Amino acid sequence: MNNKEKLRNAGLRPTKQRMIVANILLDGFNRHFTAENLQDEIYTSGNSMSIATVYNCLKKFKNCGLIKQVETSKDTAIFDTNTDYHHHFLNEETGELIDIENEEISLHKLPEIPQGYLNNGIEVIIKLKRQN
Amino acid sequence: MNNKEKLRNAGLRPTKQRMIVANILLDGFNRHFTAENLQDEIYTSGNSMSIATVYNCLKKFKNCGLIKQVETSKDTAIFDTNTDYHHHFLNEETGELIDIENEEISLHKLPEIPQGYLNNGIEVIIKLKRQN
DNA sequence: CAAGTAGTTTAGAACGGTTTTAAAGTAAAA
């Protein structure tokens, strides 16, 4: 399925700007990135886009599941093209994230979900500190 | 141990402002709160404090382990007076956090920590969605 | 206890990431 179809399937109009973003993000390689990182890549690819559009686009992509946002308390939002269920190592000094595949971790016992709610995703973050 | 001693033990001068904060936060009841929440409580308690001092104080308290900061991608930093090892449910709609005690969850298999790094804490977040 | 000094508080300005605004532009529907 090409990127235009992916956008349409997701219910998004394949505008010029969204296609530029899709061509960068949906290239089959997973990455963690900020809005600013993406805007830089857009420039590098010979295109340009206002930061408002970058944010709009990321919000839409996220809402329809084309990308994810990682739960970290960093001051900049970090997105992830890996939408499979997985977890992260977080280097707190640098902010760098490293994927932990689902098979590498297992939650043996889970708490009871509070009344009236559903489990809407579990995220495990293992914070890393440099040795010594 | 009284709050003055707690501050001294933590290596912090027990200033008037830090005592006001300690008296609110270290009352034996756990809570999740933002800087603004705390400033409101300070006013409610009949005191006042500049927002810069609230932030300075939270940073110091956090660095010496009197409180923790929760890993969430919300736009406002959320702090926790529960410094025991534990996890959280996160209601993504409201931002509300609910503690998950360590005994209620068990990580059975853990990934190998990358070369040169140490495990510096694991945080599990179970995102909640309202049923229906 | 007095004087010195190192650390703390403060108001207000600055900062940085993100969202809003409102007008111009574009994709899809009729």
Add this chain to the structure above:
DNA sequence: TTTTACTTTAAAACCGTTCTAAACTACTTG
């Protein structure tokens, strides 16, 4: 083709947080 709904944009606004620099306070030393 005209209309309609959606999208993009630059610029401003926003909002949580940090910085600045001056006033203040806790502690140390004599």
